[in-house]
Amino acid sequence: VQLQASGGGLVQPGESLTLSCKASGFTLNRPAIGWFRQAPGKEREAVSCLSTNNDITFVPDFVKGRFTVSRGKAKNTVELRIDNLTPEDTAVYYCATDLGQASYALCHGRPTNWGQGTLVTVSS
Secondary structure, three states: OEEEEEOOEEEOOOOOEEEEEEEEOOOOOOOOEEEEEEOOOOOOEEEEEEOOOOOEEEOOHHHEOOEEEEEOOOOOEEEEEEOOOOHHHOEEEEEEEOOOOOHHHHHHOOOOEEOOOEEEEEOO
């Protein structure tokens, strides 16, 4: 399975941004897809994961309400919308999968396939 993340850029605090992850290379059931991020000087962390059946897992409590993960309109895409961006959201955002179907396992486990990452910079 190959993943390609896109949609990052430079945004001002308070603005919104939607990241997209396109998955390809799977033949049967679509896998769970998760979003992870790595801020400068910090370890990579899980943000939110979407299961095969569209169940959603959020990992850090603080993302609830500002982060929305969903299926994209384009085939085999998963989107992450971030509202009311703050400088603390500055990070490289990755999409990933463990080739399984469950969102909780993906967000709390070890993804095996990673996209290349897209940089989000929040600054005035």
